[in-house]
Amino acid sequence: MIKExxxxxxxxxxxxxxxxxxxxIDSNKDSNTNIYTFGPLVHNKNVTNNLKEKGINEIILSELNKLSSCDTVIIRSHGVTPKVMELIKSTGARxxxxxxxxxxxxxxxxxxxxDLGYQIIIIGDENHPEVIGSNGWCDDSAIITKDGCNLNNLSQKVCIVVQTTEKKENFDKVVDIVSNKCSDVVTFNTICSATKERQASAEETSKKVDVMLVVGSKDSSNTTKLYEICCKNCNKTIFVESSSDIPEWIFRNEYINRIGVTAGASTPDWIIEQVLDKINNKSNI
Ligand code: SF4
Known part of the structure; x- marks a missing residue:
């Protein structure tokens, strides 16, 4: 019976x-132009569907030829390569x-x-738009690694950065491997403060509860990391995209007293509120 x-x-x-x-949303308010986001603005369908309803659509690289000076393109938080930025600007769109x-x-x-001659290493997911965008700033020459297992034939001068949503343990692991192989290693822990705070809170909460709900999209890198962290502390960690994914058994199991909730950086407030409302209504807290 859920008590807390x-x-x-x-x-x-x-x-x-x-x-x-x-x-x-602000750009769309006083604008007569078409507003596009370059790729999905966030990895969350609830958010992107909401933007579509407001007339804000996505555009991808192969569709840039349909843009004109009457259009506006928003570069999402993940960023893009300098080449992609130039291509978008060359269409004349704002x-x-x-x-x-x-x-x-x-x-x-x-x-x-x-530019100083260092080999760049990016720790992260090679298919994630943030990593693809970052790689463009060294002419797509970076070595991309998750855990350091593919780091062979390194130059002696190496600069390591890390995807903003990566886990600190992966950063530490790669820095350790590279430091033993190269003589000049410059490291930057570029995991962002929002990620650090969310991962620390998720870890702390998941240690105290019988069931842990991680709210967000399975496409979201940062939400997936929260899920992995919570799984280490709570063997009943459940990934839910919305309140309808909450399994009924958690309300019927007499050994479940405390339930924890966290959500990824791309999960909107209204989805979190719906999850909390459902738990409160079902458990009569
Ligand atoms: S997760 Fe961090 S880097 Fe990514 S958009 Fe949020 S604050 Fe920025």
């Missing part, structure tokens, strides 16, 4: 995602750059050390 719900202290929309979503400042800071570091 513990909401992780830091959860839900981060500063960078909120800024990108607000920028899109560009609003909502790249998160934490991501822009990584771009600057990569460019600086690449």
């Amino acid at each position: 719900v513990i909401m992780a202290e830091n959860a839900g929309f981060c500063f960078g995602v909120k800024r990108a979503v607000d920028t899109s 560009v609003i750059d909502a790249t998160c400042p934490y991501v822009s800071a990584i771009h600057k570091k990569i460019k600086k050390y690449y």
Whole structure:
């Protein structure tokens, strides 16, 4: 019987995602132009569907030829390569750059050390748009690694950065491996503060509860990391995209007294509230 719900202290929309979503909605308000986001603004269908209803649609690289000076393109918080930015600008469309400042800071570091002759290593998911965008700042020459297992034939001068939503343990592991192989290693722990706070809160909360709900999209890198962290502490960790995914058995199991809730940086408040409402209504807390 659920007696207590513990909401992780830091959860839900981060500063960078909120800024990108607000920028899109504000640009749409007083504009007669078509507003596009370059790719899905966040990895959450609830948010992107909501934007579509407001007339804000997505555009991808192969569709840039349909843009004109009457259009506006919003660069999402993940950022893009310099080449992609130039391509979008060359269409004549107005560009609003909502790249998160934490991501822009990584771009600057990569460019600086690449120009100084360092081999760039990016720790993260090679298919994630943030990593693809960052790699463009060193002419797509970075070695991308998750855990350091593919780091062979390194140059002696190496600069390591990490995807903003990566786990600290992966950063530590790669830095350790590279430090034993190379003589000049420059490291930047570029995991953003929003990620650090959300991961720490998720870890703390998941240690105290019988069931842990992680709210967000399975496409979301940062939400998936929260899920992995919670699984280590609570063997009844459940990934839910919305309140309808909450399994009924958690309300019937007499050994479940405390339930924890966290949410990824791309999960909007209204989805979190629906999850909390459902738990409260079903358990009569
Ligand atoms: S997760 Fe961090 S880097 Fe990514 S948008 Fe949010 S604040 Fe910016």
